[in-house]
Amino acid sequence: MISGNRSKAWRIISWVIASVLILPIFIMLGSGLSATTELFSHLWDTVLPTYVLNTLSLALIVAILSSLFGVTCAALITQTNIKAKNTLRWLLMLPLAMPAYLVAYLYTDLFDYAGPVQRFLRTTFNWNSPNDYWFFDIRTLFGAGVVISLVLFPYIYMLTRTAFEQQDQNLHRASRLLGLTTFQSFYKVGLPLARPAIVIAISLVLMETLADFATVQYFAVNTLTTAVYDTWLGYGDLSTANALASLLMLMVFLVVLFEQKARMNQRHQSNRPITSSHEIILTLPQQILASVFCWSLVILGFLLPLGLLVLMAIEYASLEQIDELVSTGFNSIELAVYTATIATIIALVLVLYKRLHKDKLKALPINVSGFGYAIPGTVLAMAMLATFGPLDNYINDLAANVGIEEPGLILSGTIFAIVFAFVVRFSAIANGTISGGVEQISASIDLAPPSLGVGRLKGILTVHIPLLKSSIFIAWLLVFVEAMKELPAVLLLRPFNFDTLSTQIYQLISDERLEQGAIGAILIVAFGLIPIIWLNRNEDKA
Structure with missing residues (x-):
């Protein structure tokens, strides 16, 4: 353990983060009771x-x-000795994308x-x-x-x-x-x-x-x-x-x-x-049956849908669709970048707090902050509306009372609510990834900075962060991909005239016009493939 790890500021920050992430859920429950x-x-x-x-x-x-x-x-x-085992081993993961x-x-x-x-x-x-x-x-x-x-x-x-x-x-x-x-x-x-x-x-x-x-x-x-x-x-x-x-x-x-x-x-x-x-x-009949079963899942779950999307894109793609895709794609990337960056920073604070602080309840903040992953996006959206809607009204009433211009819906009517919901939902992914990286660091490393007279913050920045570089990148990437794909929370929380790739595709599907958004759908699938490819590469290295 490094010296000075009884920091009150660190404890307060960690508990405030966990409380803020879980507070909208309790507000939603209270609103539901009324x-x-x-x-x-x-x-x-x-x-x-x-x-x-x-x-x-x-x-x-x-x-x-x-x-x-x-x-x-x-x-x-x-x-078993099923044919093409090594190929099927990773192909069977593709439907997740x-x-x-x-x-x-x-x-x-x-x-x-x-x-x-x-x-x-x-x-x-x-x-x-x-x-x-x-x-x-x-x-x-x-x-x-x-x-x-x-x-x-x-x-x-x-x-x-x-x-x-x-x-x-x-x-x-x-x-x-x-x-x-x-x-x-x-x-x-x-x-x-x-x-x-x-x-x-x-x-x-x-x-x-x-x-x-x-x-x-x-x-x-x-x-x-x-x-x-x-x-x-x-x-x-x-x-x-x-x-x-x-x-x-x-x-x-x-x-x-x-x-x-x-x-x-x-x-x-x-x-x-x-x-x-x-x-x-396996006997020959068993080989055929096993291969048909596994390949059918790969084809029905991924290859056939992807093939249909590619055919649609080839037949219906136009410059107008690409222009619209740029706008919605930028919105998706903006939300995903904000979410991934904030969730990764929060994960670093909470994971290292659990690792380096002497607080007896140091594991509780990270456990509480990860609860949002189990909550559906629709429920989280309702929690954001129940929290930020009244707060916006209070801010506007306060502005009117002091005689200044009302700012409008600055929380519930902007991308702030979407990013907040995303951070609540996907913090668990960043927490788990960085926790796995921290567990690979020897406990003796924690003693190196204080033994050389280096302070806590400088020790984290010069020792722990460089060692966690790979885990930080992976956590950021996984949260980024999940945020790119999220739909229900965006549907309920998006501002007017604000669309992402997922909401655009959903609207086209609702209008029976997916052909016009096939390129965007392929892009969503491509982003979903990134963590799967990463998982496969890491397995091959192992």
Whole structure:
């Protein structure tokens, strides 16, 4: 530990940061409690039970399908000799870069009655009307679950694959000595050992599912997320919208508790596990089935949607679209740069406070500041409106009372609210990345600056920051990419005549005109690929 690490200023700054980041959530909850019972009762008597049921049903469908896709792929990649294993290993992560609402629109356009697939079937089999044949309807609750699962299963795939690869193979060998086959050993030993990681991954998928807005709205599937949006913009009732947002946050909180319980159940198998394993040799039919399964997920979750976007861009691209793309692209980059920079600085302050300060509760600020990641963007937007709307009104009233010009909506009506919401939501990413970097620094390094008579601040700037350079860059990059893709918070908080790439694409999708925004959609996907490529490169180095 370095000397002088009892700094009151550092403690105050850390606690103020954590308090400011969590305060809007409590204000939103308080606003929800003051909601008028008339509108809430009306919603409860009419549509709210359906919204809750749809939300729970969608979460269940996505959890089941994502687990089936992710765990099966992880098992095939780690436990078998499936062909093109090294290629599939990283290709199966690519669907994470594809926003679900893009896949929803592209597949609707591809499979609906006027789409190319059904037109081809009618031409081939001489069918004249829908009464002549049956074809699935993708714009349903189950269809939304399938689309969301196709882009979220990589969460489960990556964590489960890592869990399988880190298992002590001595346990599997012992089970085979007791008479179990290779498959039985995997089912009775390997899968139970990976269960905590699978549960944690499912919780991440559920949080993303509960936060989804554009996909379910495009498919006309009413969930609590769309209810919050409609109550605020349709009824103009902020308090009732906050009450609904609080209900949604309660569901997310239950998911977080579920994840924490799974994490507590994790156990290390041995201090020095032997991770090299014997592959299960697949027969030719098994090879074909396994390859078709994995490649189908890669194609349906990424390659086919990307191919459709590229075809749209080639056919419909124009100079006018590119000019509009420059404006919205600049807005997206501006928001992402502000968010990534602020979140990274906050993470550095809180992570190093936890590492270097002697405060007994030094871990609490960073834990509190990371809570926002579990909160859907729509809920955060309502929290910002509940916080900054009244504050703006107070500032304007104060200005009027002292006889100066009212400044207007300087907080809730500017990009300030968006950046604030982004920082609350994505600080956990920066915190986790920089915490991982700090853990790689030997504790003895902390003693070097004071032993040479160097002060605390100078020691951090000359020793810790240079050692954390890589982690700082990665944290900044990850937050930047997430901010570029965020949609619900921007939709509710954006100022007039302010669009980002995500809101522009969403509006074009709502107007059935994605073709005109295909280049912007490809750009969003390209930004989403950056952290995936980075993850793959780091795995290759390891």
